[in-house]
């Protein structure tokens with residue numbers, strides 16, 4: 001039986017920045033937050049998941065209120081990770097290998113000719129709604 005003094009694991013996150021955003025959201029609703037393994041995960045983020053990431057605990061009696069916030073937070077993370085067109089916000093994108101090869105060719109050409117024109121970072125996804133090359 002859990003008592004009021006115990007706390008419960010409510011989220012595990014790989015990124016320290018995500019963990020602090022969630023912590024802020026929980027504390028804004030007067031939920032007490034305990035974070036564990038943040039030091040190790042911050043030093044070597046690539047290995048953070050090997051130890052289960054940054055663990056966020058809340059007091060057992062606040063778990064229901066905290067769960068709603070955590071679920072909304074995870075939903076937002078999912079939405080933000082879906083690639084969208086920069087021009088029209090459509091999610092109807094298709095990877096364009098021809099644009100990617102053209103980009104590599106142009107980078108090699110500018111490298112060997114010494115013009116050093118940077119073409120920036122792109123995802124090479126063509127929007128099927130508006131035709132924009134993202």
Ligand SMILES: [Zn+2]
Nearest residue numbers: 085088127130
């Ligand atoms: Zn578009």
